[in-house]
Amino acid sequence: MDKTENSFFDLPNPRKDIEDLQPYSAPLEGRRNLLRLDFNENTIGPSPLVIKSLREISRDEISIYPEYSGLKEKVVETLIKQNSSVNINSSEVGIFNGVDAAINAIFHAYGDFDDLMLTTSPTFGYYTPCAQMRGMKINSIPYEGRNFKYPFDSICEFITQNNPKILLICNPNNPTGTRLSPERILEITKLSSKTLVVVDELYEAFTGDSVLPFVNFQKTPNLVVLRSLSKTAGLASLRIGFAIGHSKVINIINRVTGPYDVNSFAVIAAFAALTDQSYIDSYVNEVLEARSWIKNKFESFNVKHHINGGNYFLLWPKSNPKQVEQKLKSSGILIRNMDKKKYLKGSIRVSIGTMDQMKRFWSAFKVVDEV
Numbered sequence: 001m002d003k004t005e006n007s008f009f010d011l012p013n014p015r016k017d018i019e020d021l022q023p024y025s026a027p028l029e030g031r032r033n034l035l036r037l038d039f040n041e042n043t044i045g046p047s048p049l050v051i052k053s054l055r056e057i058s059r060d061e062i063s064i065y066p067e068y069s070g071l072k073e074k075v076v077e078t079l080i081k082q083n084s085s086v087n088i089n090s091s092e093v094g095i096f097n098g099v100d101a102a103i104n105a106i107f108h109a110y111g112d113f114d115d116l117m118l119t120t121s122p123t124f125g126y127y128t129p130c131a132q133m134r135g136m137k138i139n140s141i142p143y144e145g146r147n148f149k150y151p152f153d154s155i156c157e158f159i160t161q162n163n164p165k166i167l168l169i170c171n172p173n174n175p176t177g178t179r180l181s182p183e184r185i186l187e188i189t190k191l192s193s194k195t196l197v198v199v200d201e202l203y204e205a206f207t208g209d210s211v212l213p214f215v216n217f218q219k220t221p222n223l224v225v226l227r228s229l230s231k232t233a234g235l236a237s238l239r240i241g242f243a244i245g246h247s248k249v250i251n252i253i254n255r256v257t258g259p260y261d262v263n264s265f266a267v268i269a270a271f272a273a274l275t276d277q278s279y280i281d282s283y284v285n286e287v288l289e290a291r292s293w294i295k296n297k298f299e300s301f302n303v304k305h306h307i308n309g310g311n312y313f314l315l316w317p318k319s320n321p322k323q324v325e326q327k328l329k330s331s332g333i334l335i336r337n338m339d340k341k342k343y344l345k346g347s348i349r350v351s352i353g354t355m356d357q358m359k360r361f362w363s364a365f366k367v368v369d370e371v
């Protein structure tokens with residue numbers, strides 16, 4: 001830090017890794033009342049059951065510390081209902097203040113100074129600062145070719161040669177939608193027992209190819225799967241997510257969080273959201289229908305695009321992405337400019353909502369980019 005900044009006070013020095021850190025920053029202000037296709041959130045809100053249970057919260061509930069009993073069991077029950085091959089128990093579930101907090105806790109618990117973190121590029125932007133905060137070395141392997149194929153062979157080779165401490169697989173990947181099959185993920189876990197393989201399944205509902213039905217954490221203790229209620233369930237503002245893995249690993253990760261990091265509103269909403277799985281399923285179906293519709297439009301009108309897993313796609317407009325972003329904002333639509341992201345020059349990322357919302361986006365985009 002510049003000494004002259006502190007001419008009156010001799011402030012304590014922060015850790016060097018933190019001083020040098022490029023924090024994860026997202027343009028999160030002023031988004032109300034616009035069509036928000038910029039953060040891959042649920043675009044219609046949570047189940048009415050969630051709203052009802054939040055409205056009914058008592059004064060007591062607010063004045064006492066949160067209780068979590070039964071929530072892990074509810075998560076297990078929901079996962080097994082979705083797929084009867086899932087074989088997990090409640091000691092294999094950790095509750096976090098959003099998956100962001102789970103990611104941070106994993107790095108806190110496992111990432112030592114100079115350890116290696118392996119991931120792909122481009123991917124979700126929060127893995128890198130979490131690794132940097134711990135002074136870890138980062139190796140990001142690019143997705144392959146125009147279709148952003150998962151660099152499976154290079155990842156395997158790197159693990160075999162370097163035994164990284166943490167491998168982060170975003171599946172499907174945000175923002176390329178790249179999918180990796182459960183079989184391949186399990187192959188990766190076998191390469192090094194010293195590598196914790198973290199599979200961020202935030203958008204799994206839109207592909208249905210979760211690794212969970214294929215895993216037995218007793219046999220694969222170096223795998224952790226992340227799930228959140230932010231996106232499909234529509235609870236992004238309440239902050240609640242889960243890490244699922246071997247009970248010992250979950251116990252270790254939970255040691256670095258505070259005792260009440262997840263608040264009662266989030267817990268109550270989570271119970272309601274998990275109870276109304278059919279609401280989530282019907283929202284996901286609506287998004288998938290809208291995805292086919294917009295994909296057809298891009299193909300018919302020759303718009304350069306990339307749609308794969310997840311509730312989002314990439315577009316390469318003919319005009320400057322920043323101008324497209326600004327003009328769409330003037331018509332009340334938010335999207336994410338990816339022009340500055342490595343390997344994504346000239347692109348924007350757009351979240352997929354309902355059919356009506358995609359129609360609105362398409363009408364505006366056609367005008368803005370003169371399609």
Ligand SMILES: Cc1ncc(COP(=O)(O)O)c(C=O)c1O
Nearest residue numbers: 098099100124174202228230241
């Ligand atoms: C891939 C990925 N992981 C994690 C997160 C954060 O999830 P949460 O809202 O549960 O913290 C996001 C949010 O955009 C994401 O895209």
